[in-house]
Amino acid sequence: MMPKLYCNSKDQTQGSTQTAQSSQDNGPSMLTFAYYQRYFDVDTPQVKERLIWSFVPRPSRDTLTHYIRPSPDLYGPLWICVTLVFCVAIMGNIADYLHSGGEGQHWRYDFRKVSISASTIFSYALLLPLVLWLLLWWRRKEGDQAPLGFIEIVSLYGYSLAIYIPISVLLTIPFPFIQWTLVIVGAALSGSVLVFSLWPPLSASQRGIAVIILSAVLAFHFLLAAGLQLYFFRYSNDVVIVSNSGGTSHGHLRAVDSSTLDKVTELQPLSLIRAVEDYSPPDTTNAETTVAKTTTIGVDFPATAIINNTKTEQEIIKSIHIKNTTSDFAPNQTISKLLTKKLEESTTVA
């Protein structure tokens, strides 16, 4: 087994600190298996320890120096990121299912969600440490203390994502207040661990720039949490029917469900189309499905109605908020009832 060395991964500049390596200056080459085995050299108690201290901020003993630095590992970051990817995608689907009223079996595995969450999380866990490492390397002009290694920063960032896993489970609770509280608390805890760990190496030289860098680190951390919450767990079930004031006697009803731009519950626009089609008189209706999830349906309005009257247009937009369910029957009845009411009103107003 590899002896534990008090060195970091920047082998090119730290060659003199390696003692028991081979005569090559890099140790095992990057093409061999043994090179990567060095970064998986952790035991279960160590991983548990690092997980706990990744979201419990302790100013006196920061996580990086005391827990990660002796042997930075890639096991934690890798499997935490993979777990977070699948957790966010699965919990997003569960939240979707609960939000749709728990009806039926329209609960699907959304591959697109997995790929989106995977790209976000992996790029956060790899690109930000890269940027940070490059910043530190560039600023390392004077001969100050040993700079941070890339793997150490990746390790730190990877472990700091650990708290988002239970948070993403709890984010299925559909109250925005609770969601935002969870996001803020989680990002604050793990962000503060990041800040405490990065402060000593950064503040060695100029404090001002260190403060700027650390606040950027914290901002990105919050951004990730907020982004995950907004993208996967926020549901606006409003159907906004916008009428186009084109000045002609033909109005267009365009049903745009903003929530389906993010989710894959395509049942909604289809049932919506069918509902509006059912309502509209057959000879004046042409329904066409255009790009992905918006549908343009042309309906002949009486000329006295909405077209040039923006106030009525606003009323219609405001007043038609239809709760989307994914069952086949409710949208028809709800939408056609509401549409009947609103269009009757519009003809009398103008």
Add this chain to the structure above:
Amino acid sequence: MDSIPSISKPINGEGKPEFNTLDEPIRLTIVRDLKAVGNKFFHVLYPRQQTSLLTEWDLWGPLILCTFMALLLQGRSDSTDHDGGPEFAEVFVIVWVGAMAVTINTKLLGGTISFFQSVCVLGYCLLPLSIALALCRIVLLLQQNTLFFVLRCGFSLTAFFWAVWAAIKFLGDSSPPRRKILAGYPIGLFYFVIAWLVVSLSNS
């Protein structure tokens, strides 16, 4: 002289492979391979002794199970909008890339198992999940309500625990002593994702 095993005599039956199998009828070859696969399926369902899956690994079983699951899990391709179910190839990717990732993880942690042995075990332990998938498909033929959904969840969960238990039983000894949980967690994650695919199968 009697105690020394004779190595010049060709050994028939199970155990050592014969090297003149080109002459035998195809039926014999197929039956022998099918028996090996069936034997391994049996050992997955009732994991007692650990040796047969590991020493004589083969990938026929995982291929059969993977194809079966991918056929049942794929979403409908006739509708223009995305049905939401995984495509046939996506299931293959999940299963094989997932098994490879778990195997590489075990080896990086210092495990003493060979690559294909581990992939073989992980593939064969998909059997409970395949059975659950077939049962879920049958349940989906009936009119759906909450009870049937809970039933499907129950099938999937049972199959998940069974698969993880079987895989840990076979692979448990090969990881270093203080890293058993570290090696076992990705196995659990792998089967959890596949169990999720099984649960999210729908009729639409």
